[in-house]
Amino acid sequence: MLSSLFNRINVSHLDAETFAKQVSIQPNAVILDVRTEEEHFTTRIPNSILIDIYEETFPDEVLKLDKNKSYFVYCRSGSRSNTACKFMLKNGFTNVYNLEDGIISWKGKLQQS
DSSP states (O other): OHHHHHHTOOOEEEOHHHHHHHHHHOTTEEEEEOSOHHHHHHEEOTTOEEOOTTSTTHHHHHHTSOTTSEEEEEOSSSHHHHHHHHHHHHTTOOOEEEETTOGGGOOSOOEEO
């Protein structure tokens, strides 16, 4: 039932270039990494925050976020972030964007630990 509800939610998918451009022009942009802690600390988009979609606390942590901000969500290949975007949209967030094809398509700067 839940998956069928998620299927009806349309997520805005952005290619890497558009994603980067939109982040740079939106004053209230938040870059959200939904990968694991290990993935995040290995390599990440600068200034991104981590909320691991696999953690049981994911829904609670996401629901603490300011729904008035714009969220640019990414994972490795775009699948987990798509699911996260659907969850956010279902829960009252309105400005949510998925990095189509994930961080593997990212051409911008990366941070590494």
